[in-house]
Each structure stands twice: as C-alpha cells, then as structure tokens.
Amino acid sequence: xxTQKKGWKEIPLGGACWMSSTEYKTGDWRSYKPIWxxxxxxxCMLCHIYCPEGAIKHDTETNKMIYDFDFCKGCGICxxxxxxxxIEMVQEGKE
Amino acid sequence: xxxxxxxxxxxNGDSAVALAAKQCDVDVVAAYPITPQTIIVEKFxxxxxxxxxxTAFVCVESEHTAMTCCITASATGARTFTxxxxxxxxxxxxxxxxxxxxxxxxxxxxxxxxxxxxxxIHCDHSDAMCERxxxxxxxxxxxxxxxxxxxxxxxxxxxxxxxxxxxxVGLDGFVLSHTxxxxxxxxxxxxKQFVGIRQIPMVTNHEGKLVPFKLDPANPLTIxxxxxxxxxxxxxxxxxxxxxxxxxxxxxxHDEYAEQSGRSYGNGLVEAYRLEDAEIxxxxxxxxxxxxxxxxxxxxxxxxxAGLLRIRAFRPLPVEDIINNLSGxxxxxxxxxxxxxxxxxxxxxxxxxxxxxDLPDKPKLVNxxxxxxxxxxxxxxxxxxxxxxxxxxxxxxIERMVQFIGLRE
Amino acid sequence: xxxxxxxxxxxxxxxEKFLAGHRACAGCGPAIALRLVMKAARGPIIATNSTGCxxxxxxxxxxxxxxxxxxxxxxxTAAANAAGIESALKILRKKGRxxxxxxxxxxxxxxxxxxxxxxxxxxxxxERGHDFLYVLYDNEAYMNTGIQRSGGTPHGAWxxxxxxxxxxPGKAEFKKPLADIMVAHNMPYVATASISHWKDMVIKAxxxxxxxxxxxxxxxxxxxxxxxxxxxxxxxxxxxxxETCVFPLWxxxxxxxxxxxxxxxxxxxxxxKKPVDVYLKTQGxxxxxxxxxxxxxxxxLQNEVDRRWQKLLKDxxxx
Numbered sequence: 073x074x075t076q077k078k079g080w081k082e083i084p085l086g087g088a089c090w091m092s093s094t095e096y097k098t099g100d101w102r103s104y105k106p107i108w109x110x111x112x113x114x115x116c117m118l119c120h121i122y123c124p125e126g127a128i129k130h131d132t133e134t135n136k137m138i139y140d141f142d143f144c145k146g147c148g149i150c151x152x153x154x155x156x157x158x159i160e161m162v163q164e165g166k167e
Numbered sequence: 168x169x170x171x172x173x174x175x176x177x178x179n180g181d182s183a184v185a186l187a188a189k190q191c192d193v194d195v196v197a198a199y200p201i202t203p204q205t206i207i208v209e210k211f212x213x214x215x216x217x218x219x220x221x222t223a224f225v226c227v228e229s230e231h232t233a234m235t236c237c238i239t240a241s242a243t244g245a246r247t248f249t250x251x252x253x254x255x256x257x258x259x260x261x262x263x264x265x266x267x268x269x270x271x272x273x274x275x276x277x278x279x280x281x282x283x284x285x286x287x288i289h290c291d292h293s294d295a296m297c298e299r300x301x302x303x304x305x306x307x308x309x310x311x312x313x314x315x316x317x318x319x320x321x322x323x324x325x326x327x328x329x330x331x332x333x334x335x336v337g338l339d340g341f342v343l344s345h346t347x348x349x350x351x352x353x354x355x356x357x358x359k360q361f362v363g364i365r366q367i368p369m370v371t372n373h374e375g376k377l378v379p380f381k382l383d384p385a386n387p388l389t390i391x392x393x394x395x396x397x398x399x400x401x402x403x404x405x406x407x408x409x410x411x412x413x414x415x416x417x418x419x420x421h422d423e424y425a426e427q428s429g430r431s432y433g434n435g436l437v438e439a440y441r442l443e444d445a446e447i448x449x450x451x452x453x454x455x456x457x458x459x460x461x462x463x464x465x466x467x468x469x470x471x472x473a474g475l476l477r478i479r480a481f482r483p484l485p486v487e488d489i490i491n492n493l494s495g496x497x498x499x500x501x502x503x504x505x506x507x508x509x510x511x512x513x514x515x516x517x518x519x520x521x522x523x524x525d526l527p528d529k530p531k532l533v534n535x536x537x538x539x540x541x542x543x544x545x546x547x548x549x550x551x552x553x554x555x556x557x558x559x560x561x562x563x564x565i566e567r568m569v570q571f572i573g574l575r576e
Numbered sequence: 577x578x579x580x581x582x583x584x585x586x587x588x589x590x591x592e593k594f595l596a597g598h599r600a601c602a603g604c605g606p607a608i609a610l611r612l613v614m615k616a617a618r619g620p621i622i623a624t625n626s627t628g629c630x631x632x633x634x635x636x637x638x639x640x641x642x643x644x645x646x647x648x649x650x651x652x653t654a655a656a657n658a659a660g661i662e663s664a665l666k667i668l669r670k671k672g673r674x675x676x677x678x679x680x681x682x683x684x685x686x687x688x689x690x691x692x693x694x695x696x697x698x699x700x701x702x703e704r705g706h707d708f709l710y711v712l713y714d715n716e717a718y719m720n721t722g723i724q725r726s727g728g729t730p731h732g733a734w735x736x737x738x739x740x741x742x743x744x745p746g747k748a749e750f751k752k753p754l755a756d757i758m759v760a761h762n763m764p765y766v767a768t769a770s771i772s773h774w775k776d777m778v779i780k781a782x783x784x785x786x787x788x789x790x791x792x793x794x795x796x797x798x799x800x801x802x803x804x805x806x807x808x809x810x811x812x813x814x815x816x817x818x819e820t821c822v823f824p825l826w827x828x829x830x831x832x833x834x835x836x837x838x839x840x841x842x843x844x845x846x847x848x849k850k851p852v853d854v855y856l857k858t859q860g861x862x863x864x865x866x867x868x869x870x871x872x873x874x875x876x877l878q879n880e881v882d883r884r885w886q887k888l889l890k891d892x893x894x895x
Contacts, residue, residue, distance in 0.1 A: 077397055077398075078401075079401065080400075080401035080402070080404040080405050080408075083398070083401055083402070083405075083638070084370035084371050084380075085270055085331065085368055085370050085380060085405065086268070086269055086270035086331070086370070086380060086390065086402075086405075087268065087269070087390065087391065087392055087394065087398075087402050087637060088370040088371070088372065088380060088388055088389065088390060089372070089373050089388075089389040089392050089635060089637060089638050089639060089640035090370075090371045090372060090373055090375075090638050091373055091638045091639045091640070092373045092374070092595060092597070092639065092640065092641075092643075093595050093596065093597030093598050093634065093639045093640060093641035094595050094596060094597045095597065095639065096597040096599075096639050097597065098596070098597060098598075098599065101602065102602075115585070116584060117584035117585060117587065117588040118584075120588045121584070121587070121588070121612065121774050122608060122771075122774070122811050123608075124600060124602075124603065124604045124605075124607035124608045124611065124810075125596040125597075125598070125607070126592045126594070126595070126596050126611055127596055129588075130585065130588045130589070132585075132589065140596065142596075143596035143597060145601075145602035145603075146602060147602035147603035147604075147800075147807040147808060147810075148602075148603070148806075148807055148808030149603055149608075149807070149808050149809075149810055149811055151808065152808040152809060152811070152812060153811050153812070161808070194664060194667045194668060194671065194673075195660070195663050195664050195667060197660070221667065221670060221671055222667065223663040223664070223666060223667040225659065225660075225663050225704065226704070227656070227659070227700060227704075228696060228697070228699070228700030228703070229696060229697075229700070231652070231653075231656075231697075232653075232656040232659070232696075232697050232700060235649055235650070235653045235656035235657060235659075235660060235697070236656055236659050236660035236663065237660065238649055238657075238660060239624065239647055239649065239656075239657045239658075239659075239660030239661045239664070240660040240661065240663055240664035241660075241664075242647050242660075242661075243622070243660070243661050243664035243665060243668070244664065244668060244673070244674065245663075245664035245667065245668055247664075261650055262649065262650060262653075265649045265650055269647075269649070373638075373639075373640045382622050382645040382646075382647060382661060383645055383674075384620035384621065384622065384644065384645060384679055385620075386645075387642070387643060387644050387645045387646075388645055388646075389635055389640035389642050389645075389646050389647075390646070390647040390648070391635075391647050391648035391649055392635035392636065392637040392638075392640065392648070393631070393632050393635055393636050393637060394637045395636065395637070398637050398638070
C-alpha cells in the first residue's frame with residue numbers, strides 16, 4: 073500500500089471501522105479458478121450457499137450464476153459440491 | 168451559596184453512591200457483590216424492586232462480566248454504572264482497558280480495598296493503583312458527601328464529548344463505605360438537569376456516513392476491531408488526548424456543580440488546605456486527608472506552618488496544580504496507601520516526585536506508606552510525620568526517604 | 577416453531593450481511609456458518625463476536641465485513657457482550673429513547689471461547705434469560721492462535737498442544753458434551769447443526785432468533801487449515817460427521833430432545849450409520865490413528881461416538 077496512512081487526528085474515535093471489507097480484494101489469493109458450465113447447471117444454488125465468501129450470486133434476470141473473481145479464493149467447495157459437476161477448478165492463468 | 172435546596176440525610180458512603188447513581192437516571196447497572204461495595208448493589212436493587220428507577224439491573228456472574236456488560240450496554244447507547252473493589256477490580260482488569268479503548272463513558276464506584284493475598288477486606292488504595300495506566304479517569308473522595316457529589320459529576324465528565332472515557336470514583340472501604348455521615352442530597356430534578364441526557368459522539372462508518380458512535384441497526388458500525396502495528400499507536404494517542412482534555416472538563420464540571428450545591432473541593436483536581444504559606448505539607452488522597460486536616464489545624468494553632476495537598480483527580484494527573492502548589496515548600500511527605508513492591512516507594516510518591524523534578528526550588532520529598540489492609544492511621548502518627556518534616560525543613564537532611572508508618576517492625 | 581419457508585432460489589436472494597473481502601482461509605467452515613446464519617436474519621440485528629478466527633478475519637482495522645452493527649470486546653465475552661446489548665436495548669426501548677422495534681442479538685464464538693474460557697459467561701447469560709442467540713462455530717481447537725486443543729477437540733485429534741507423539745497419541749480427553757450441558761440449563765432452545773446441512777442450520781438459526789429468551793446453536797464447522805484437510809472438502813467432511821454420528825443433529829426445547837431429519841434417518845435405518853474411519857480418513861489430524869499401535873484410540877473413539885449416539889436416541893425416545 074503506497075498511500076500515506078492517516079494520523080491520529082484523522083481517524084474516527086474509538087477504533088470504529090471506516091472501510092468495508094469489500095474494498096479488500098481477496099481474489100488474488102487464488103491458485104485455482106472455478107469455471108462455470110451454464111448448460112450442466114441446474115440452478116440448485118448450492119454453490120451460492122456454500123461459498124465462504126458469498127462470491128457466487130444468482131442473477132435472477134439472466135438466470136446466470138455470477139462469479140465475483142475479486143473475492144473468490146479458489147477453495148473449490150463449489151466444484152466439489154456441485155451435483156452435476158457444472159463447475160471445474162482450473163489452474164489460475166490456464167483457463 | 169448553593170442555588171439548590173438540599174436535604175441532609177444520614178447515609179453511609181455506599182448508600183450515598185447508590186443514591187447518586189439512582190438520581191442520575193442510569194439505564195443499565197451491572198451488579199456483582201464484593202465487600203465493601205455490597206451495599207451499593209443491594210440498595211440499588213431495592214430501588215429497582217420498588218419501581219423507583221427505570222434501570223436494567225443485571226446480576227451478572229462475575230465482575231469481569233459486569234464490566235463487559237457495561238461496555239456493550241454503553242456501546243448500545245445506555246448510561247451505565249457498576250461498582251466493585253479489590254479482587255473484583257483486579258478481575259475486571261482486562262475489560263477496563265477495553266472500556267477505555269472502546270470509549271465507553273461508564274461510571275464505576277471503586278470502594279478501595281486491599282488486594283489479595285492474603286485476602287483482606289479493608290481499606291487501602293492498592294486496587295485502584297493497579298489501574299493507573301489503563302485509561303480510566305480516577306477521582307478519590309475524602310468523605311461520603313464527596314463520593315455522592317463525585318458520582319454525579321462523573322457522568323458529566325465521562326460523557327463529555329471531549330472526553331468520552333470511563334471514570335472511576337474511589338471511596339475508602341469501610342472507613343467511608345460503611346460509616347454514617349450527614350450527606351446533603353440534591354433534589355432529583357436538580358441532578359437530572361445537571362447530568363442531562365447522554366451525548367454520543369459522531370464517527371464515520373464503513374459506508375462513509377457520519378453516524379452516532381453506538382450500535383444501532385439504522386446506522387451500522389463496527390466497534391472493537393483488530394488493530395495491527397499500523398493503527399494501534401494512533402488509537403492510543405487519541406485516548407491520551409482525551410485524558411489531557413479531561414483536566415479542564417473535571418474543573419468545569421466541578422465548578423458548575425459547586426454553583427448548584429454550594430460545595431467545592433479545591434478546584435476539582437486538587438484541594439489545597441492551608442497550603443499557601445505552608446513550609447511543610449503532606450500530600451495524600453482519600454479519607455486520610457480528613458484526619459490530616461485535623462492535625463494541620465492543631466499544628467497551625469501552635470504556630471507551625473503546616474498544610475495539606477489533597478489529590479482529588481489522580482488520573483489525569485494534575486501536573487500544573489501539583490507544581491504550583493508544592494513549589495517553594497521546604498519539605499513534603501507524600502502519603503501512600505499503597506506500595507509498589509520493589510519500586511522504591513508508593514505510586515503517589517512516584518507521581519509527585521516526577522512532577523516536581525524540574526522545579527528549581529523543589530521541596531525535599533519523602534514517602535510515608537501507611538494504612539495497608541485497613542491499618543488505622545490515627546492523628547498522632549500523622550503528627551509524627553509533620554515533626555519529621557519540620558526536622559527535614561530545618562536540616563535539609565533526609566534520614567529515610569521511604570518509610571512505613573504504623574507497621575510493627 | 578418457525579414458520580419460515582423458502583426455496584433455495586429465494587434464499588439465494590437474501591441479503592449478505594457478512595461481506596466478502598474477509599480474510600478467512602480458503603474453504604473456511606466457520607465463515608460459511610457465519611455467512612449463512614446472517615442470511616437467516618429476520619430484521620434489525622446486532623451481532624457480537626468473541627476474539628477468535630471470525631472476529632479477526634472480519635475486522636482488520638479499518639476494514640469490516642459486518643454490514644450490520646457489531647462489537648467485539650474480549651475472548652471470553654461473546655455471551656456477556658450479548659447480555660449487555662440486550663439489556664440496553666430493552667431498557668432504552670422501555671424508556672422511549674430508541675424506536676420500539678425488536679432487534680435480534682446474535683453472539684458468535686468459537687469452541688475456544690465457548691467450551692473453555694467463555695463458558696462461565698455463557699452459562700450466566702442463559703441463567704439470566706437474556707433474549708439472544710448464541711452461535712458456536714465449532715472447529716474443534718483454538719484455531720486463531722495456531723491450532724491448540726480446546727475442550728471441544730475430539731479424542732485422539734492432533735493439535736499443537738496435544739500432538740501425536742510416541743507416548744501420547746493426540747488428545748487424551750473426549751469432547752466436552754457442551755450442547756447437552758446447555759440443555760441441562762433448561763433453556764428455551766438448543767440445537768446442533770452442520771454447515772453441510774445448510775437448510776437445517778439456517779432454519780435452526782432463525783428459530784433461535786425467534787425464541788423469546790436465550791437460544792444456543794452448536795454449528796459444526798470444519799477448518800481445513802487445522803484439520804489438515806483439503807479446502808474443497810469442508811462441506812463433505814461436515815456431512816460425514818453427521819453420517820457417522822460423530823456430530824448428530826438435534827434440537828431441544830426446554831430439555832426435550834428432538835432428533836433432526838438427517839440423524840433421524842440413521843436412527844430409523846441403523847445400517848446407514850457409517851463407521852468413524854470414513855470421517856477420520858479425510859483429515860490429517862487423525863492420520864496417526866491409522867498406525868497399528870494407535871488402533872486402541874480408534875476403538876475408543878468409535879465406542880464413545882456409539883455411546884453418545886445411543887444416549888441421544890434414548891433422550892429422543894427413539895431407542
């Protein structure tokens with residue numbers, strides 16, 4: 073982080089947090105990336121439910137499972153639990 | 168001249184404290200019994216049972232939980248109060264730091280009692296002295312009247328937006344807590360007006376909004392995060408700043424209260440008793456100051472220029488007032504009702520000594536440790552101290568810098 | 577108790593209150609538990625954590641993963657925190673200082689902060705009858721400080737303070753039956769849940785919030801880091817724990833046990849009960865138990881699982 077950190081007069085009182093965790097992108101932790109197959113997917117929502125980050129969302133308009141790679145840590149739970157093997161874990165950079 | 172008419176009621180120190188807390192319209196009281204504080208929680212529970220207060224009275228299962236409940240209740244916006252002593256205060260130690268760091272303006276009555284071991288239920292200041300550095304404001308009362316007055320002032324001090332720090336009011340165990348005194352009590356309405364509604368500071372939250380510093384679903388906030396090496400120091404500096412600001416706030420609140428009640432205690436931080444032209448003086452805190460005043464009066468009657476500096480606010484340390492009052496004196500005895508083992512004297516002695524270190528004409532300073540575990544300190548022993556001070560003032564020689572008074576050798 | 581009905585698709589649309597960007601390990605079971613419990617929230621809610629993995633990963637200053645109001649004070653204080661919040665809310669509402677609307681209070685704590693150091697506070701808060709839900713995310717060791725054993729660590733498990741040595745092969749003691757101890761408090765609601773059986777878990781979390789008084793949810797949450805298991809298998813391992821009866825699922829209302837469906841199936845069809853080996857083989861922390869010299873520990877484990885299972889069936893009047 074190259075930005076100058078705030079001094080004691082600038083930060084809020086009593087340690088109140090002033091940034092959302094969503095500004096801290098954990099996606100760069102990944103070694104493996106989940107690749108979603110729309111045809112095999114039965115929209116059971118288990119991937120959304122089991123993701124520790126909540127990085128998989130169901131877009132009701134397009135009926136697509138949207139992966140937020142800003143936060144996906146590549147744990148592989150979604151792929152492991154998918155009942156129709158609609159998710160494949162591929163090495164990051166090789167997808 | 169008091170603005171408000173007051174009733175005189177015979178009360179012991181604990182009862183006076185409970186009454187003050189009741190009149191301050193506290194929202195949450197966390198209660199755990201420990202001698203000699205038990206009367207405070209007992210009295211308060213009677214108020215609750217008779218519907219005289221609208222307070223959540225939580226009989227917690229330990230002092231540690233008592234302080235925890237106070238912290239989170241305060242963080243939710245409630246005005247909170249608790250009381251403890253000795254081992255109870257020691258058990259709370261971890262949470263005292265959290266209370267200060269989370270900026271919760273809790274008011275706590277500490278009925279000063281010796282720490283174990285061996286277990287002792289009587290008065291000394293070792294319990295509160297262990298909490299010197301933890302970030303709580305500390306006020307020591309000389310008598311039950313002052314304990315009553317100080318609890319009321321404490322809410323205003325703690326909740327002041329420049330301060331927002333937890334505050335403890337000390338009163339000597341058994342000596343004050345359990346002995347009857349005539350206490351002038353303000354009418355409920357006057358106290359209610361004096362303390363007002365709790366003010367809550369505003370902070371920026373994680374949504375970029377300016378919100379009150381409290382737990383409120385309408386304005387979410389995260390309190391009590393993990394600090395790494397990059398921010399902890401800055402948070403502590405903030406606490407230190409508020410402690411420094413508290414010096415003025417304590418004085419202002421004291422003066423405002425003095426106007427209402429007609430009672431003042433020096434300038435709120437220190438009380439100088441017959442000190443201006445004194446050559447020799449004692450420095451002490453708590454109920455012993457009352458005894459010292461009696462001795463000073465006798466000495467004065469015999470033409471000896473004796474005085475007393477009573478420290479009322481121990482934290483924040485009133486450095487300026489100590490320097491101004493002790494400068495030019497010939498010999499001072501700092502009386503400690505606690506001992507810092509292996510520390511070459513008692514805590515108050517250490518503080519006074521470093522405060523006057525830079526004075527060009529600093530007085531000779533000795534430490535007299537007394538009263539540990541409730542050991543009585545009768546007037547003749549204090550008189551001996553002053554006799555010694557006279558000798559030191561004359562000869563400039565100190566035989567023993569640190570000495571225990573009233574100890575059987 | 578709860579009337580809450582929903583499809584998976586509907587559940588997928590519930591608001592995330594435990595946000596992404598938290599620093600939990602990949603595959604973290606407790607993070608799944610927290611995220612799902614928070615999605616089960618029914619209205620205004622204030623949460624609190626004891627010191628532990630979930631507190632640390634979610635609030636590294638100045639970042640916070642909590643969309644809702646949240647406080648942390650110390651390690652042993654999750655329940656005491658909740659007690660203070662709940663007391664303040666009740667009285668401030670009564671005094672008209674805050675709006676007259678119900679706010680759920682949820683306390684999260686790990687096994688360290690619940691079985692051990694926080695037990696006193698939990699028992700006290702329950703005895704006093706505060707209206708809150710206590711969620712124990714059980715990863716069976718003090719994970720945040722580096723995998724040390726707790727009262728919740730199972731028999732035979734390797735941890736850094738109960739290592740698998742040549743003389744003492746892992747933890748000598750058995751897992752404290754904490755949920756049963758909570759039932760003995762005769763409290764309104766106690767439940768065990770597993771992140772693998774997500775619907776059962778979120779319904780129990782919702783029930784716990786709805787209960788007027790203290791509720792306790794013991795959520796089984798594997799830790800790939802501490803259990804030496806594959807990150808992608810956290811849900812699978814949690815499921816095996818239920819299927820082997822290592823961690824059966826049940827509820828208890830005022831001391832009356834009710835077996836939950838996933839475990840009820842096994843009670844009705846005992847042949848479905850898998851041997852503990854199947855579960856233990858998935859985790860490196862039990863690897864030493866498969867050495868011939870440690871066979872007795874495996875047997876001890878299986879026997880204890882069986883004993884507790886039989887006791888549970890008896891309590892549920894299903895034996």
